[in-house]
Amino acid sequence: MALTFHPSREAIALALDKMKENGLVHPDAAFNENAPGGLRSEVAYRDPYFAHRLGRTSLESRIVDSALELLKREGHVPVSADYDRLAVDSHRADLKEKFEGPWTSLSPTMERLIYMLTSVKRPAHLLELGSFWGYTLAWFAGPCIGPNRAYEAERIIGIDVDADMVKKARANFEKLERAAAVELIAEDARAALDRIEGPLDFVYLEAKYENRQIAAAEASGENDPLGPVSGLYLILLKQIYDRLPEGAWVMAHDNLDWTAKKELAPYLAFVRDKAHFSESICFDIDDCGMELSIK
Numbered sequence: 084m085a086l087t088f089h090p091s092r093e094a095i096a097l098a099l100d101k102m103k104e105n106g107l108v109h110p111d112a113a114f115n116e117n118a119p120g121g122l123r124s125e126v127a128y129r130d131p132y133f134a135h136r137l138g139r140t141s142l143e144s145r146i147v148d149s150a151l152e153l154l155k156r157e158g159h160v161p162v163s164a165d166y167d168r169l170a171v172d173s174h175r176a177d178l179k180e181k182f183e184g185p186w187t188s189l190s191p192t193m194e195r196l197i198y199m200l201t202s203v204k205r206p207a208h209l210l211e212l213g214s215f216w217g218y219t220l221a222w223f224a225g226p227c228i229g230p231n232r233a234y235e236a237e238r239i240i241g242i243d244v245d246a247d248m249v250k251k252a253r254a255n256f257e258k259l260e261r262a263a264a265v266e267l268i269a270e271d272a273r274a275a276l277d278r279i280e281g282p283l284d285f286v287y288l289e290a291k292y293e294n295r296q297i298a299a300a301e302a303s304g305e306n307d308p309l310g311p312v313s314g315l316y317l318i319l320l321k322q323i324y325d326r327l328p329e330g331a332w333v334m335a336h337d338n339l340d341w342t343a344k345k346e347l348a349p350y351l352a353f354v355r356d357k358a359h360f361s362e363s364i365c366f367d368i369d370d371c372g373m374e375l376s377i378k
């Protein structure tokens with residue numbers, strides 16, 4: 084006779100908690116008691132490796148077509164709304180040749196999704212907070228810059244507190260055709276926003292500190308004169324909320340990045356509250372994700 088002894092459920096839960104604490108599995112992971120193979124860490128959770136791959140498949144274009152269908156079905160864009168698929172390919176080649184900067188987490192599917200969203204929204208006033216070295220802004224503003232631009236926007240503004248990155252962004256946009264409307268501001272967005280007038284019909288949030296930067300700032304005990312460094316998305320959104328006309332779109336990157344979960348939770352609760360936005364859509368297309376909120 085063969086016997087198998089299993090530790091208690093409590094012990095299993097403690098072991099799993101340790102894995103969560105060390106960032107090895109998702110905070111929402113749960114042990115699957117019915118998994119074949121006995122005691123092992125078969126847990127159900129949001130897997131970043133899988134989601135990373137999901138953002139990099141040959142079905143990129145079809146995934147974005149389905150996202151566009153959803154927007155039409157829900158009445159957020161006209162049924163005739165569309166975007167230039169060939170322009171995405173040439174824009175991608177243009178950026179690959181001309182843009183220089185550090186690693187970026189935007190997956191190809193996310194790039195196309197962003198390009199499609201701006202194409203179908205056709206905002207006149209675009210604002211990105213945390214525009215880094217310009218790559219994310221180049222996708223956000225893609226349909227209004229470059230040789231194949233679909234339309235001319237009135238304002239395309241990118242703000243980042245990192246002056247070196249803004250310098251790189253300026254150099255990058257100088258190499259692109261028909262990108263003269265792009266205005267880059269090297270300043271803390273919390274201060275710069277005081278000078279940005281409404282209306283803002285499409286805002287893109289990328290401005291946040293890494294967890295280790297937040298922890299270091301909090302540990303140092305030094306007060307940032309502009310306020311807390313964590314929860315920046317919500318701080319910035321509240322600052323400009325009154326400048327968003329009805330129907331304005333706000334998108335926030337990394338809503339599904341589990342390392343940013345604590346940072347994003349209050350933001351997501353705010354935008355998913357009907358009192359603030361009529362609709363909020365989570366695009367679960369890669370490891371980072373994108374939240375599009377419609378005022």
Ligand SMILES: C[S@@+](CC[C@H](N)C(=O)[O-])C[C@H]1O[C@@H](n2cnc3c(N)ncnc32)[C@H](O)[C@@H]1O
Pocket residue numbers: 186187188189212213214215216218219242243244245248270271272273289290291292315336
């Ligand atoms: C990590 S980057 C975003 C990168 C993007 N996810 C990508 O993959 O390319 C976040 C940016 O926010 C900027 N940032 C942080 N706090 C800011 C603030 N208070 N005002 C403006 N920019 C800020 C940082 O300088 C940084 O360039």
